[in-house]
Amino acid sequence: MEILLVGAGLSGAVIGRRLAEAGHRCRIIDARDHVGGNCFTERDADTGVMVHVYGPHIFHTDDAEVWEYVNGFSDFMPFQNRVKSTTQGAVYSLPVNLLTINQFFGKTMRPDEARAFIAAQADTSIADPQNFEEQALRLVGPALYEAFFKGYTEKQWGCSPTELPASILKRLPLRFNYDDNYFFHRFQGMPTDGYTPMIAAILDHPNITVELGTAYAPDMAGAADHVFWSGPLDGFFGYDLGRLGYRTLDFERFTHDGDYQGCAVMNYGDRDVPWTRITEHKHFSPWESPPGSVCYREYSRACGPDDIPYYPIRLVEEKALLGDYVARAEKTRGVTFVGRLGTYRYLDMDVTIREALDTADLFLDRAAGGGDMPAFAR
Template sequence: MQFLLVGAGLSGAVIGRKLAEAGHRCRIIDARDHIGGNCHTRRDEETGVMMHVYGPHIFHTDDEEVWSYVNGFTEFLPFQNRVKTTARGAVYSLPINLLTINQFFGTTMRPDEARDFIADQADTSITDPQSFEEQALRFVGRDLYEAFFKGYTEKQWGCSPTELPASILKRLPVRFNYDDNYFFHRFQGMPRDGYTPMIEAILDHPGITVELNTPYRPEMREAADHVFWSGPLDGFFDYQLGRLGYRTLDFERFTYEGDYQGCAVMNYGDRDVPWTRITEHKHFSPWEDHEDSVCYREYSREAGPDDIPYYPIRLVREKALLEDYIALAETTEGVTFVGRLGTYRYLDMDVTIREALDTAATFLGCLAEGKPVRAFIKSPR
């Protein structure tokens, strides 16, 4: 069969590879001039530093099959993300841990003492947190919330934390030890040569052709037996029901002679600092040695029609519109919607790869059994 895959990021590459290995032909197109989507990496010409062009992507997973899969196409080296934050004129460790608590409150508490202390700080009058703010107040109390979460969240999401669902904060842990590893997954690392060579290796199959600088056109469907769409869900339908909401990111690049901040990621929690964080890219490849440095100041704002969408907003209006697009997609034959944009969900890289592997397997199973293929192998709901 002949398949058209729209988007040469992780979803398109992994699905295309699996289908090609099963003997099918895959045409993968992308409107950009490079593969890899938002995890595209390249060498900075001025400094030689490996750049995460669209912001940092750190691979972490508990999925052993996914970890084995990516290591089959490149060499991953150990990397743990140790985030710092500048707030109220001091630098602290994130996630909030025992060092953060002791430094912030000027104490020397042991784990059990800190646990009891934070429990006293928490607003226990909030029994069923509905908003981000209520969850934070119930979780860590007002002092830590206002220092580390409130301003950063207002900048990141462009709205008050009272308007965001409590579920956003449930992903952020508080640790009563000195562990400052931002993630808790078993497998964590970075590809030695960047993500783009890894994706090149996935795409390196005689059954796959890749066409860059090639926007999708509806008539392309005529030459394909099936389409896998990893672009924006609403974009496939030319936004006929309206546009789903996204946040986008702007990056202000600057270079520095030496080491600018001593870590890969420095958050800025104060509301009067316009950027959310500064990333120093050479620290994402600690096995390399570079005298000079290249950094990004990162700004978040609402995505316009010509912007790259990063984070789905998924508030009340967007969820209602999403339901309408799901209904429209489910009546559209010959298309399967995949990935972060195609299913309008925030996905880490390991989940994106897992869902791509499952999508290909499910699709091939449906072909073998003569069953129809659903518009969504993984529901956007």
């Protein structure tokens, strides 16, 4: 078959590779001038630092098949994300762990003592937390909430924590030991030469053609037997029902001679500091030792029509509009919507790859059996 894949990021590359290996001809287009989507990395010419151009991407997964898959296209080096937070005039370890608790409260508690101490701090009158703030107060109490979560969340999402669902905070761990590894997955690492060569290797197949700087036009679908769309779901329909809400990021790039902050990620919890965090990219490749450094200050704001969407908002208004677009997509034949933008969900890289592999396998099964491919394969 002739397959058109819109987007040369992880979803398009992985689906395209799987279908190409099965003998289908895959045309992959991308409006940008590079492959990799927001995972794009490039080496800074002046400092030699491997820069995550659209913000840092750290690979972590419990999915052994996905880990084996990415290692088939790139060597990976071990990397654990150990985040710090500057708040109220001091630096602390994140996620909130026993060191954070002891340092913040000036204590030397053992795990069981800290657990009882935090339980006493927690607002137990909140039996069923209905929003982010209530969940935080129920989980850690007002002091830790004010220091590490409230200001950061207001900056990240541009609204009061009372407007956000409690489920957001449930993903953040609270630890009563000294483990400061931000993630808890079995497999964690970084591609040795960055993500761009890895994705380019996935795309390197004789049945795949890649056209960069090429925007999708509706008449392209007519030349294809099937389309996989990894662009914005609402964008496929010309945003004619309205735009789904996203947060975007602005990066203030600066360089430093030496080591600027001593870690890869430094959060800033105070509301009066306008940026959410500073990332120092040399620390994402600790096996390298460039003398200079490239850093990004990150600022979060509402996503406009010409901005790059990063985080789907998925509040009440967006969910209603999403339902309308999903219903419309399910009536559209010959197109499957994939990836973070195509399904309007925040997906980690490993989940994106898992869903891409499963989507490709479903397509091959349906093609062999003569069945229709659904609009959403998940």
